[in-house]
Amino acid sequence: MKFFLDTADVAEIRHAAALGLIDGVTTNPSLIARTGRSFGEVIREICDVVDGPVSAETVSRDYAGIMREAHHLAKIHKNIVVKIPIFDEGLQAVRRCAAEGIHTNVTLIFSPNQALLAAKAGATFVSPFAGRLDDTGIVGTQVIRQMVDIFRTYAFKSEVLVASIRDPLHVTEAALAGAHICTIPPAVLKALSKHPLTDIGLEKFLADWKTAKKDGFPV
Numbered sequence: 001m002k003f004f005l006d007t008a009d010v011a012e013i014r015h016a017a018a019l020g021l022i023d024g025v026t027t028n029p030s031l032i033a034r035t036g037r038s039f040g041e042v043i044r045e046i047c048d049v050v051d052g053p054v055s056a057e058t059v060s061r062d063y064a065g066i067m068r069e070a071h072h073l074a075k076i077h078k079n080i081v082v083k084i085p086i087f088d089e090g091l092q093a094v095r096r097c098a099a100e101g102i103h104t105n106v107t108l109i110f111s112p113n114q115a116l117l118a119a120k121a122g123a124t125f126v127s128p129f130a131g132r133l134d135d136t137g138i139v140g141t142q143v144i145r146q147m148v149d150i151f152r153t154y155a156f157k158s159e160v161l162v163a164s165i166r167d168p169l170h171v172t173e174a175a176l177a178g179a180h181i182c183t184i185p186p187a188v189l190k191a192l193s194k195h196p197l198t199d200i201g202l203e204k205f206l207a208d209w210k211t212a213k214k215d216g217f218p219v
Contacts, residue, residue, distance in 0.1 A: 001175050004053070004183035006163065008032045010045050012186040017049050024052035026105070026127075026163065026183040028083065029059060040076070047077035053125070055105045057083035058093075066093040074102045081105045081124060086114050091121045098122025105161065115147040119156040125181070130174065131164035140164075141173035148178040168192050 002023040005016050008031040016022045025046050032039050039056075047054050054077070058069040070082045070093060082097060083105040084090045094104045098121065105125040106118035110133060118126045128147060130140030147160050159180035165171060168191050174182050184192075 001179065002181040003189065004055075004161065004181055005050075005189065006031070006165070006183040006185050008035050008042050008046070009186065010035075010042065010049065013046055013049050016186065016189060021189065022050065022052070023181070024054060024079075024081075024183075025050050026055040026083070026161075028055075028057050028107075043073075043076055043080070047079050050079070052079060053081045053103065053105075054079050055081045055083040055125075057085075057107070061087070061089065063089040063092050066090060067096060070097055070102055070104075083107050083127075086118060091117055094118065094121040094123050107163070109147075110143070112143060112146045112150055115160070116150055119151060119154075119158040123158045125161040126158050127161045127163045127183070129164035130162050130170050131166040133164075134166075141170070141177045144174060144179055145177040152178075 003021060004024040004026050005013055005022045006026045007013060008027045013025060032042055035042055043056050056073045058066045060066045060069055066084060066089060073080050073082050081103040084094055085108045086106050094106055097104045103124040105127055106123040107127045109115050109126055109128040115126045115128060128144050130144060133140035133143055144160060144162055151158060151160065161181040161183060162174040162179045163183050165182055165184050165188055167188060171182050171192060
């Protein structure tokens with residue numbers, strides 16, 4: 001499974017990239033706004049840090065506006081993926097982008113039928129929101145498994161990119177469901193390597209090491 005980082009915080013992105021743990025980045029207007037910086041500056045800096053897909057979202061709600069923004073975004077950097085919410089004009093723009101060779105990420109997906117439409121339109125990535133589905137009483141990862149099965153059955157090239165990840169369990173469940181990618185907030189990415197038994201084991205190793213003979217150990 002590939003990991004994308006869901007943030008516009010360049011410092012967090014640099015840290016994760018230095019660890020070699022991320023394959024791309026997803027942003028949205030809310031994440032960009034939190035930085036207090038200009039959109040273009042943030043997106044260009046992210047593209048300089050991460051050699052992988054970087055999702056940048058359109059905000060227009062008409063076909064012409066979406067395509068105007070898509071063309072502008074695609075020119076910023078070769079790794080830009082144009083993020084488009086699912087609705088009729090959005091799907092029309094996704095199909096046009098696919099014909100022009102512009103990669104897209106169809107977002108705000110909550111049902112297998114929406115995912116099917118996005119894949120048929122030629123989306124590069126399809127982003128179901130696991131956490132938000134859970135909030136409605138629907139098990140998000142069950143819906144994701146259905147999407148994965150549909151894509152596999154019909155050999156769609158689109159990849160399922162699970163968003164709205166709230167905790168490490170979401171990552172595990174998405175992986176078990178066969179999702180291609182998880183886009184993960186920095187705090188959740190950090191939590192993936194944590195376990196209380198690991199902490200106990202490390203403390204014991206270090207305590208034992210204090211009493212060990214250290215001849216020959218590199219200093």
